[in-house]
Amino acid sequence: MQESAPIPGPRNLITDVDAIMVGNAEDHHALTGVSVVLPNHACVGAVDVRGGAPGTRETDALGPTCLVDTVDAVILSGGSVYGLDAAGGAVAWLSQEDRGYRLPAAGMVAPIVPSAILFDLSNGGDKGWGMTPPYRNLGISACEHAAQAFSLGNSGAGLGATAGQYKGGLGSASTIWPGWAAGKDLQVGALIAANPYGTPVIPGSAAFWAQPLAFGDELGMLQPPTRPDTPAPMAGSKADTAPGGNTTIGVVAVNAALTPAQAQRIAIMAQDGLARAVRPAHTPFDGDTLFVLATGAVPLSASAAADLTVIGSLAADCVARALARGVYHADSIAHLRSYRDIHGM
Numbered sequence: 001m002q003e004s005a006p007i008p009g010p011r012n013l014i015t016d017v018d019a020i021m022v023g024n025a026e027d028h029h030a031l032t033g034v035s036v037v038l039p040n041h042a043c044v045g046a047v048d049v050r051g052g053a054p055g056t057r058e059t060d061a062l063g064p065t066c067l068v069d070t071v072d073a074v075i076l077s078g079g080s081v082y083g084l085d086a087a088g089g090a091v092a093w094l095s096q097e098d099r100g101y102r103l104p105a106a107g108m109v110a111p112i113v114p115s116a117i118l119f120d121l122s123n124g125g126d127k128g129w130g131m132t133p134p135y136r137n138l139g140i141s142a143c144e145h146a147a148q149a150f151s152l153g154n155s156g157a158g159l160g161a162t163a164g165q166y167k168g169g170l171g172s173a174s175t176i177w178p179g180w181a182a183g184k185d186l187q188v189g190a191l192i193a194a195n196p197y198g199t200p201v202i203p204g205s206a207a208f209w210a211q212p213l214a215f216g217d218e219l220g221m222l223q224p225p226t227r228p229d230t231p232a233p234m235a236g237s238k239a240d241t242a243p244g245g246n247t248t249i250g251v252v253a254v255n256a257a258l259t260p261a262q263a264q265r266i267a268i269m270a271q272d273g274l275a276r277a278v279r280p281a282h283t284p285f286d287g288d289t290l291f292v293l294a295t296g297a298v299p300l301s302a303s304a305a306a307d308l309t310v311i312g313s314l315a316a317d318c319v320a321r322a323l324a325r326g327v328y329h330a331d332s333i334a335h336l337r338s339y340r341d342i343h344g345m
Contacts, residue, residue, distance in 0.1 A: 004177065004178045004179050004180075005177075006175045006176065006177045006314060007175070007176055007177075007178070007215070008173070008174055008175060008176070008215045008216075008218070009174035009175070009176045009187065009189065011148065011149065011174065012172070012173055012174055012215070012218060013148075013149075013150070013172040013173070013174055013189065013191075014037065014172045014173075014174060014189030014190055014191040014251065014252075014253050014322075015147075015148040015149070015150070015172075015174075015189070016174035016176060016187055016189050017174065017187040017188070017189045017253040017254065017255050017295060018187060018255055018295065018297060019039050019040045019041060019043075019255075019295045019297070020037065020038075020039050020040075020189065020253045020293070020295070021037075021038045021039070021040065021146040021147055021148055022035060022036065022037055022038070022146060022147070022148075022150045022156075022172075022191060023035070023036045023038060023141075023142040023143055023144065023145040023146030023147065023150070023156075024036075024142055024145065024150055024151070024155045024156030024157075024170070025138040025139075025141035025142040025145065025156065026138075026154075026155065026156065026159045027125075027134045027138060027159075028159070029125065029126050030125040030126055030127055030129065030134060030160075031120065031123050031124060031125025031126075031159060031160040031333060031334070032078035032079050032083070032120050032123075032125060032127075032134070032135075032138075032159060032160045033077075033078055033138065033155065033156045033157055033158070033159035033160065034075065034076070034077045034078070034083070034086040034135060034138040034139050034141075034142045034156055034157055035075070035076045035077070035142060035155070035156030035157040035158070035170060035191065035193060036073055036074070036075050036076075036090055036139065036142040036143055036146060037073065037074045037076075037191055037251045037253065037291075037293065038073045038143060038146040039072075039073070039253075039293060039295060041295075042070035042071065042072050042099070042112075043070055043071060043253075043293040043294055043295050043296070044069055044070055044258055044259065044260055044263050044293070044294040044296065045062050045069075045070060045071035045074070045112075045114065045260070045263065045291060045292065045293055045294075046062055046064075046260055046263035046264035046266065046267045046291070046292045046294075047059045047062045047114060047264070047267055047289065047290065047291050047292070048264065048267035048268045048270070048271055048289070048290050049287070049288070049289045050271050050274070050281075050282040050288045050289075050290075051247060051248075051282055051283070051285075051286035051287040051288035051289065052282075052283060052284035052285065052286065052287070053247065053284065053285060053286060053287045054116065054247070054287035054288075054289050055080060055081055055083075055084065055116065055117040055118075055247070055287055056114070056115065056116045056117075056287075056289055057075075057084050057087050057113075057114060057115045057116075058071075058087070058112065058113065058114035058115065059114055059116075059289075061112065061114065062114060062260070062264075062291075063260075064259070064260035064261040064264060068101055068112055069259075069260045070101075070112065071112045071113065071114055071293065072094050072099050072100055072111045072112050072113060073090050073094060073111070073113045073143070074113070074114055074115065074251050074291045074293065075087045075090050075113055075114075075115035075116075075139060075142075076115070076116060076117075076118075076156070076157040076191070076193045076249050076250065076251070077115060077116075077117045077118070077135055077138070077139070077157055078117070078118055078119075078120040078157050078159065078160050078161070078193075079117060079120065079121070079133065079135050080117055080118075080119045080120070080121050081117065082129075082133040082135055083115075083117035083118075083133075083135050084115060084117055084135070085133055085135040085136045085139070086115065086135040086136065086138055086139035086142070087113045087114075087115040087139060088136050088139065089135070089136040089137060089138065089139025089140040089141075089142075089143070090111070090113045090115075090139045090140070090142070090143050091111045091113050092136075092140065093139070093140050093143040093144070094109075094111035094113065094143070095108070095109055095111055099111060100112060114291060116247075116249040116287070116289040116291070117247070117249070117287075118157060118161060118193055118195040118247040118248070118249055118287070119195065119247055120159075120160030120161060120162075120195065123160045123162065123333075123334070123336060124333075124334040124335060124336070125160060125334075142156065150172075151170075152169065152170055152171055152172060152325055152326060152329040153169040153170060153171075153326065153328075153329035153330040153331055154167075154169055154170075154330055154331050154333065155169070155170045156170050156193070157170060157193035157249070158170025158171070158193050158194065158195075158326055158330065159333075160333075161193055161194055161195035161326075161330075162195060162336055163194045163195060163196055163199070163200050163278075163323075163326075163327045163330075164196065164197070164198055164199030164200060164201070164278075165199065166199075166200065166201065166327055166330070166337070166338065166339050166342065167327070167330040167331070167332055167333060167336040167337060167338040167339070168193075168194040168195045168196070168326060168327060168330060169193075169194060169326040169327055169329055169330030170191070170192070170193050170194075170326050171191075171192045171194055171321075171322040171323055171324065171325035171326025171327070171328075171329065172189065172190060172191045172192070172322050172325065172326075173189065173190055173218070173318045173321035173322040173325055174187070174188065174189035174190075174318065175187075175188045175189075175314045175317065175318055176188075177310075177314070180298070181298055181299070181300075181301060181307075182298075182299075184297070184298045185255075185298075186254075186255065186256065186298060186310075186311070186314075187253075187254065187255040187298075188252070188253070188254050188311060188314045188315050188318055189252070189253045189254075189318060190250055190251065190252050190253075190270070190273070190315065190318035190319045190321075190322040191250055191251045191253075191322060192248060192249075192250035192319060192322040192323045192326055193248065193249050193250060193326070194248055194323045194324075194326040194327055195247050195248055195249075196247075196248045196274070196278045196281065196286060196288075196323075197280070197283050197285045197286050198278040198279050198280045198281055198283065198286075199278065199279060200277055200278050200323060200324055200327050201327075201339070205222075206222055206343040206345075207222045208222075208277070208324040208327070208328070209276065209277050209278065209279060209320075209324075210276060210277040210320040210321055210323065210324040211324075213276065213317050213320050213321055214321060214324070215321070218321065218325060218328075219321070219324050219325065219328050220328065220345065247286050247287035247288065247289070248274055248278065248281075248286065248288050248323065249287070249288070249289045249290070250289075250290050250291070250319060250322065250323075251290070251291045251292070251293060252266065252267065252270045252290060252291070252292045252293070252315045252318065252319065253292075253293045253294075253295065254266065254292070254293075254294050254295070254311055254315065255294075255295045255296075255297040255298050256294055256295075256296070256297075256298050256299075256300060256307070256311055257294065257296040257297070257298060257299045257300060258292075258294035258296070258300070258308075262294075262300075262304070262308055263292045263293075263294050264292070265308055265312065266292045266294075266308065266311055266312045266315055267290050267291065267292040268312075269312030269313065269315060269316055270290050270292065270312065270315040270316050270318075270319050271288065271290055271316075271319075272316040272319075273315070273316035273317060273318065273319025273320040273321075273322075273323070274288055274290075274319060274320070274323065276316065276317075276319075276320040277319070277320035277321075277323040277324050278323065290319065292315075327339050328340070
């Protein structure tokens, strides 16, 4: 039905999806941070959780049978359970902007801000914050700095992340399908805070598992081994298997008009991107969680199931590319060595 082919967006960021902005805030002393995906209007939202150790807020509210079917922002945060406070900061900021689910009887709004956290408590940063963890203020600051352009690697929720035996980071990627439907472009993007237990790099090489999905040189120009040795299941993963040390979290944005149930199907399919980019993925030690935001600009065709199949496939590839880009762009911090330093790039 389409004659053109998908291409990266002009920024190769999730903000290539119209109406989507991203804000980041960091505490470099504590080696932690917060990212917010902030649409300029409420969007249909969904979530899929595949990891065995998730930390989340407001995910049950995204069920397709629940009252509220749109969300106002999504927070990704470091800090494990402490990082859940970041969503409270975003709620406060959005309420001052009069954005949220309207409560006429109370004369106010209730911003809907689902969130997920990753574990970065043992990365060497000073976490001695006592009764005042920084995350609420970081959530507010991330909202204040939301924009179309933002940095990858050691930004936002990616600042303190680790990925297997590499420094992890914040990654993003986009895919545009020109003239996809009724002359309108299909826009798909992903933002990933990469902190997995498994490795994003093929053991014994410098190539990412996601390398075959890369556009141009977005992951360098390395090619994966023609016939890679079959690695041991845990090869390249973190040495410590204690629960609570990992988790990859992220957001997929699309400009399609989706119902909550359709958005949830995209979230399920998008999780395949984690399995394409990390091995092993969805382990008992990870809390892998992906949100979907649908801005509603492009309606589905009469073949809605076929459309969802295309969107979900592109979303999974975007997730894989974004995860690898987060690791590729990360810088070494303290004892956490980056991909580029390890491989002399």
